[in-house]
Amino acid sequence: MDRTSSGMGALVAALGLAVLVTTAPAAFAQESTQSTQSTQSAREPGLGFQGLGARLGFVDPEGASSTLMLGLHVDAGQIVRGVRLQPVVEYWSLGQSIGPYDSDFSDLSFGSDVNVDFPLQDSRIVPYVGGGLGLHFLSYDSTVPGVPDNSKNKLGLNIQGGIRNDIMPNLSLFGEARYNFVSDANQLKVLGGFTYRFVY
Numbered sequence: 001m002d003r004t005s006s007g008m009g010a011l012v013a014a015l016g017l018a019v020l021v022t023t024a025p026a027a028f029a030q031e032s033t034q035s036t037q038s039t040q041s042a043r044e045p046g047l048g049f050q051g052l053g054a055r056l057g058f059v060d061p062e063g064a065s066s067t068l069m070l071g072l073h074v075d076a077g078q079i080v081r082g083v084r085l086q087p088v089v090e091y092w093s094l095g096q097s098i099g100p101y102d103s104d105f106s107d108l109s110f111g112s113d114v115n116v117d118f119p120l121q122d123s124r125i126v127p128y129v130g131g132g133l134g135l136h137f138l139s140y141d142s143t144v145p146g147v148p149d150n151s152k153n154k155l156g157l158n159i160q161g162g163i164r165n166d167i168m169p170n171l172s173l174f175g176e177a178r179y180n181f182v183s184d185a186n187q188l189k190v191l192g193g194f195t196y197r198f199v200y
Helices: 003-021 025-044
Strands: 046-061 066-079 084-099 100-118 126-144 150-168 170-179 186-196
Touching: 046 084, 084 126, 100 150, 100 170
Parallel strands: none
Antiparallel strands: 046 066, 046 186, 066 084, 084 100, 100 126, 126 150, 150 170, 170 186
């Protein structure tokens, strides 16, 4: 897949998801905005286990076709106001068959992101950008004669940008485009998901 068209597709998908989740009924939106703003103003910076979320999307690994990606993340709070820490676990697997032979390429990654919010005035929409580090457990298994199985652990760097919609005080939806720089396994990801924050 061409990287330029993939990048454009990622941005369009992230914006499309944000537009989709903002089409809720006006009454619900107004009530959610007021309660979200009061909750955000009361939430002070601090780290801790503050929420949990799930993510689903597509990944385009370098040198391979696109596939589905699943993941989980933790809302670990704010380092300072508007700067959020978010540990992330993501997994994808790509299987291919060539005649009687099969091969499988997969990546299980554990990382931590730091995202900077850019809240819009009087809006539930919050654009953000960020980056992070992750450890990737790459695995390649094949039944092709002469092609050995191969597993590697590699450190990766990622950058991302997205749009979050705080539809309720303790629930937000998001769309995101991210790029993982991993030696011999760079990955473009387009994903969306939700975060549920615990209300104390």
